[in-house]
Amino acid sequence: MKNSVGKFAKSVLEINLDRISQNYKILKSYLRKAICGASIKTNAYGIGMMPVARKLFAEGCNDFFVANLDEALECKKVLSNNNIYSLNRSCDYSLPKVVNDSVISLNYNEQNFSASGEDGYEKLQNEQVISITEVIDSKIYSRNPNIYILHGVNCIDGAKAAAEMGLTPIISDLSQLEIWNNYGKKIGKKLAAVLHLETGMGRLALQKSDALQISTNSELISNVELTYIMSHLSCSDEINHVMNKEQLNEMQEYQKMFKNIPVSFSNSGGIFLGEEYHFDLVRPGAALFGIHSCHQKQTPFLQVVTLKAGILQKKILEKDQAIGYGATVSAKRGDKIITLECGYGDGYFRNLSNLGKGYYNNKELRQIGRVSMDMIIFNANNLTEEEFNEINYVELLGDNINVNEVANCAGTIGYEVLTSLGSRYKKVYIG
Amino acid sequence: MKNSVGKFAKSVLEINLDRISQNYKILKSYLRKAICGASIKTNAYGIGMMPVARKLFAEGCNDFFVANLDEALECKKVLSNNNIYSLNRSCDYSLPKVVNDSVISLNYNEQNFSASGEDGYEKLQNEQVISITEVIDSKIYSRNPNIYILHGVNCIDGAKAAAEMGLTPIISDLSQLEIWNNYGKKIGKKLAAVLHLETGMGRLALQKSDALQISTNSELISNVELTYIMSHLSCSDEINHVMNKEQLNEMQEYQKMFKNIPVSFSNSGGIFLGEEYHFDLVRPGAALFGIHSCHQKQTPFLQVVTLKAGILQKKILEKDQAIGYGATVSAKRGDKIITLECGYGDGYFRNLSNLGKGYYNNKELRQIGRVSMDMIIFNANNLTEEEFNEINYVELLGDNINVNEVANCAGTIGYEVLTSLGSRYKKVYIG
Missing domain, CATH: 2.40.37.10 (Lyase, Ornithine Decarboxylase; Chain A, domain 1)
Incomplete structure (x- = not known):
């Protein structure tokens, strides 16, 4: 829940965004062809959605996975050009302060941490800010990020909000698909979506019979553009767990069912299971933030x-x-x-x-x-x-x-x- | 950390403020003479500082204990007349909505939950709000609450902020006392303070030699008005724990050391140890929020x-x-x-x-x-x-x-x- 901001706090939480960038680069170095997305759900694993999303966006990441629609809307907002410039116009932000040469104190209202663009840059320079990702390369905001909603959209209002903001729900239920497809019909547009397919996690995914229905009944996706099919590994932290191969096999079966649709399969742990697990788009979270995602004692990821x-x-x-x-x-x-x-x-x-x-x-x-x-x-x-x-x-x-x-x-x-x-x-x- | 507000959330956290009021009344019914304060530290035990502080204030509670200066400033703000009226003037709040006859939906920015006073009342009535504590009795805001800072103030800036807002630090260290007393000297005022005395908790308190120094050297408190001495029970959840009596004895010793200074001693559990534990001011937290504070299976407190x-x-x-x-x-x-x-x-x-x-x-x-x-x-x-x-x-x-x-x-x-x-x-x- 909301709590007091630590203006007079003696305890300091330092979050090293540069190390998140480095971890992202390390992850990319393990990939040959797959795109490296990022899972930044749950307020970027508690670290702060806004600074993390912006840092990774500046680093070239263009595919962001969040848990729910609220997070997706926030992610969109913090990566959106319009928002940043409108905030600049009103100067409605608390200016960060320099704590030492390379550290920016963020005793700011997180919602207002939006300094960028030319105006923002000058304003900030006057306040002796040394480095802010957005300032270094404000041009990055001309890219349009893909923001994927792991819980999908579950109501018409949600579909409307998601469609208007260009968000991509991950569909794990026929009723979700119906809501999204109908909304696409209503506005006369093909709306991007990802299908989440059950391969062994047993949590939130379409069961095989649902998948079969979708793959054989084009009416169900008449107004949907399937940008990916995906699934989620349940035991990727244990390299030799039998589930890994079983889930891989299932995924490969689904690949035949949905020909020519790109595949997203691996979380952080999955990346280390070998290239066959990478498919087209990976979505690490843990490794970005220095969390062990597999049982290897040594991982190359930096503490954040x-x-x-x-x-x-x-x-x-x-x-x-x-x-x-x-x-x-x-x-x-x-x-x-x-x-x-x-x-x-x-x-x-x-x-x-x-x-x-x-x-x-x-x-x-x-x-x-x-x-x-x-x-x-x-x-x-x-x-x-x-x-x-x-x-x-x-x-x-x-x-x-x-x-x-x-x-x-x-x-x-x-x-x-x-x-x-x-x-x-x-x-x-x-x- | 800050997170998305649950606009599209399906999971609902209901917080029954009326039950907090009832728990407060139950606690008061156990007291014969002692004043009943409230511990609302840590964002009111995670429940929300603002609505809880206001509800209890409306209920007549005038003594609020918070952990640190940031929380104290927030508490002061949410209980302050000026703040409420200035927000009314600008109407800078998201209006709560009626969910059903007796429920107010709080999908609002907590900082802006400040509707009150005549203007606010009318405005809210137009929006069909059924009940808001502040609206029911806006006159309560003419009282001035005592807000006690358990961690004290630890720097000159902190002392300045606390003094300007009329907050009362709880002193557990001679260096804190020096900062507070010096600030009083500087502004030519006697500043209210509470002395936290070690009786057996071993956590944050003045040791006996420090207490002795203070009690015998009036120069140390030349610009401090001691409104209470206090200590904290470590084992009040176990009614028969030997520590309870030992701590009580210690407290009674300190009472002789600081004659005529009122005493605050009991948390929720302490209230059930008998009247001799009540002294002048109690400061329950747990019981207010339906948490068991003692090992009795049956407690009269309502779930919140x-x-x-x-x-x-x-x-x-x-x-x-x-x-x-x-x-x-x-x-x-x-x-x-x-x-x-x-x-x-x-x-x-x-x-x-x-x-x-x-x-x-x-x-x-x-x-x-x-x-x-x-x-x-x-x-x-x-x-x-x-x-x-x-x-x-x-x-x-x-x-x-x-x-x-x-x-x-x-x-x-x-x-x-x-x-x-x-x-x-x-x-x-x-x-």
Whole structure:
């Protein structure tokens, strides 16, 4: 839910957009012919739809997958020329500030982060902004991105909104197809769509009998232009899982059913299963954001998110002391204790209680006591006196402890670590 | 993080503000003399700072506890007369819509939910709005609420902002006290503050030696008016925990140290430990929102949040089928399968995979397969054909399965269930 913007927050969430670009380039380097799209659903895996979409668009990505129509409309808006220039005209944005030479502070209302074009550029230069993707190459906005809606459109109002904004629903149900096709008829246009076909995920897809109906009854798609057929791998994180090959076989069968229609099949993990899994368009998400998408220990992808939790209080205990709710742990007189501005209300999972780790000066610090809603406590005994005096943050996520390690520790996956990141941090986008 | 507003969302989060009022009344009924404040930190436990603060303010609550300065400024803003009237003048708000006789749809920009005063009332009446707390009694806004900042203020800029807005920092550190006292000196004013004293929580509080210094050196508080001393119970959820009495004893000791200064001590759980724990001001949070705050099975508090997850797809499987990522479960040909618009990206914890429950028509439905980022799957075999045809949502949170039950199932506490609620739902505030 909406929360206060971190104007006075001590905890800083750094998001390295340049590394997302690099991860995108790495992914492309694995592809021979396939187009590399990007999955930026769920607010770009919690990282921020707007800056991520713009960065990837500037990087040449033209195919964006989002979860639902609301996200698709937002994606369209942030990649749309008109919107950017209208915002420039009104100057209705909070200007980002330079934090250091290469960092732009984004204590801004995200909806208004739209500086671009000539006016915006000058305005921003006056405010000493060093680099903004949109400024570097505002011409990119003349391209028209493909925005795919994974949940499709499910009502006439939705179809209208999607059609007007040139969005592409992914159809996983005959009723969705009917809505979309009828809307195309109504406005006398062929509307782009993707068919999502069941190959083994069992989640949201057309079953084979539906697919057969569509492939044999052209009336069902009289006003639809099928730009892709697609499916989704359920076990691509396990390279040798039997499901991968089974799903591939199914997809190849569907390819025969829908001749000459391009195919989108692979998520991040699928890209590493070999070229036969690539088909025409891949749609990685996890790898872009530094999440492990397969069980290989080593992946070439860079960490994107750094969380530096600010310190609310440092103290040396003057007596033995129970720590936190439930008094689950006791600290000793003389222990160095640090209370951080971060809790499960900020997405630092409560089940990291007494398990979490943090870093300062390459030294590991251990979290103690239960995670509270707005605070966590660390023992800092292994810092020197000098370090204890100077320390002003603990790295909870970053190059020393990456999103996958935090996930392991919390018994989940990196995806959930990112999508759970709270909204009270001061956010800093790099690049 | 910020996310798309659920304009086209099928999943609806209903928040019953009337029940929050009732819970507040129930809490007050346990108090003989103590004032009943409210903890509305972390965006009112994820429920929405603005509507909750206003509802409680209208109910007579005048003491609001928030985590940090950003939240305090937001709280001040939403409870401030000036803000409301200036918004009325510009009519800069999205008008809420009536969904049915007693429900106001809040597909609005939360920041703009500020209709009130005479103008606003008429405007809203024209739009057929049935009830809005602020409209019912706009006079409440002549009161001046006390807003307490649990993390205190930690820099001069922060002190300036807090002082200008009449906020009350809770001091847990001598350096915070110095900043606040110095700022008072600078502007020639005595500034209200609360001292947070260590009694056994070990988290964020002044240790005894600090308290002693303050109590004996009036220079440290020359420009501070101590409105309360406070501490925080660590084990109030366990009525017989030895810590409760120990902390109470400590608090009583501090009372002697700071004679004639009122005391705030109890959270929700503390209120049920007996009147000696109440002192002058209590600050419940959990109980207001229907969260169990003690180990008693029966609590009198009403559920506040209902999550009705919308259905993206219903299908009867045409063959045996693996379900979800990792193919952790197999469903049978003929099984009734429902895919819901809700996932861990919406705060439905991934560790509810193959454990979650939902309700429709008082029938329990079981979640199957791993929770995905944007979707979950339920088996609906125990619905009749008629029910399966008509079902359009599954209750994931509400009167049939409350926040504490979901928490138990996920291995956490109700607090984290609420603070994790995502931002993609269509939100409906009742009352």
